[in-house]
Amino acid sequence: MDVDGRTIASYRPTKPGLAVFVSGVTSMGIEILALPIVAPQYGSHIYTVGGILTVCLAALSLGYWQGGKRAASATTREMTWIMLATAVYMGVVIYANELLVVQTSTLALPARYAALPSVIVLFGPPTYLLGFISPYAAELSAKEGTGEASGHVYALGTIGSIVGSGATTFVLIPLLTIGQIALLFGLMLVATALAIEAPSLPRKPTAASVVVAVLLVVAAGGGPVALDYRGDVVYETTTAYQQQLEVVDDGDVRTMYLDDARHSAVDLEDPDRHVFTYTKYFHLPMLMADDPDEIDRVLFIGGGGYTGPQDFEERYNATVDVVEIDPTVTDAAKEYFGLEENENLTVHTGDGRQYLERTNETYDLIVLDAYQKDQVPFHLTTEEFMEVASERLTDDGMLYANVISAPTGSAGAFYRAQYRTMDEVFPEVYSFRTSETSSIQNIEVVATKNATEMSTRELERRNDARDLGVDLEDAVHNRMDEPDTDGAPVLRDDRGGVNGLLDPMLGQRYVVEETAGNGSNESVAETEPTEPAAPAAIGAPSSLEVIDSPSPISGVETDGARPVPADAT
Structure with a gap:
């Protein structure tokens, strides 16, 4: 059947075109997913958001550049291995994101840059690898002329990014957990790798695809590895507002955490x-x-x-x-x-x-x-x-x-x-x-x-x-x-x-006073990091340390009432 002189078959996406579309979906999905992963540690401050955008764009650009240099010898088989390598790293994101965020947060950096190491380690490698796909696809495109091939790749990649952004924001995050979304992206990359090789399905890429898919499922089933000092997590989810919500029981105290910050508690x-x-x-x-x-x-x-x-x-x-x-x-x-x-x-x-x-x-x-x-x-x-x-x-x-x-x-x-x-x-x-x-x-x-x-x-x-x-x-x-x-x-x-x-x-700490829990008016001080979090071991003030050495408050009431105590040092 002809449509404007072209057959329906001519509208089917080519293997390079499919790879570009999926890489667009995944790269933008990863970028959206980055915020709810790092926000519990660093907050959703402008520096965190800006750091995510900067790292992802830089990694993607580096991938474009390196991919362009190697595009002359590009093959669909190389695209398959890139897709699978990216899927493997999605498994790392699923299983070790909390551990990697905590470990990288201890680096001695100014507070506004504190989130950058976490973002680089977690999202730099997969975004960099996906950057190879577009120049490879342009080289392997059946389009005549460099301009037509480039325009076709740009269009497909951008459409994929739109789909990835919209679907992740409006559909996936409200419905699924972070691990489930990352698993979905990983399996999508594996499926694309198999589709690129179809219908022949050579032995090595097929076996590798099966192994990677199994690893992704195991990582998702095992859950993220982390040491939770707060107590027993009885409920957790990601809300439509990209907040990580957790309900944690520590003895008799139940606390609601939003992005790792305590918002409510009940005895x-x-x-x-x-x-x-x-x-x-x-x-x-x-x-x-x-x-x-x-x-x-x-x-x-x-x-x-x-x-x-x-x-x-x-x-x-x-x-x-x-x-x-x-x-x-x-x-x-x-x-x-x-x-x-x-x-x-x-x-x-x-x-x-x-x-x-x-x-x-x-x-x-x-x-x-x-x-x-x-x-x-x-x-x-x-x-x-x-x-x-x-x-x-x-x-x-x-x-x-x-x-x-x-x-x-x-x-x-x-x-x-x-x-x-x-x-x-x-x-x-x-x-x-x-x-x-x-x-x-x-x-x-x-x-x-x-x-x-x-x-x-x-x-x-x-x-x-x-x-x-x-x-x-x-x-x-x-x-x-x-x-x-x-x-x-x-x-x-x-x-x-x-x-x-x-x-x-x-990066400073703020004191959260808690009642002693014995019916008295005594209170104890607990501390939490303001966003983004300060290094836990280096340069962070202790719970009652004076911040920025402010001068004491005089605090004497004009009516002769008891003065407000001077700041502790």
């Missing part, structure tokens, strides 16, 4: 215990309100394990709405953290800012606890967002923001900018540190539409008088003076620079 034997000290601070607005019973509508932006929203719904006579962008996180909270929606607790799936812009509801309290690794999404930090939040608050409403930053010094640049931004919109802003060290930590910033300043002494009096069921003595004691924001920028939608504010924190 299975004592559900009322606040495992993370900063979650106790969520109740500070109940001291700041003239009457805590007047806080009857609360919005949480960010769900995680939903420990905070559930605590509010159970402890107070309040209606609680929660906006969580990732439905997989909500599903995990229902399965492993006891989340149950009811008439007083409602979950909304979507972006927090978009929800505020579209809803007609007003709230007495908005709790901002949304994070990507250890930073608030930029569009939830700006003056424009604060204005939207203020419009959705009642006349005496409050906005509570959980900020990860240092209280002073260069690593506190983001905190000072966030404080100044909130101060532009709200009459009164208060901040409370969760650790008495000068390390990066959870700083709780409360902005209120009530213009009457609340003294520390009054907060202490209310904590003693009100039966909240949560003792906030330590939280009140950790109130900080207003920071010096003279050099801090006001964060705006049309003005970038957040990455620059976060740069001083890269």
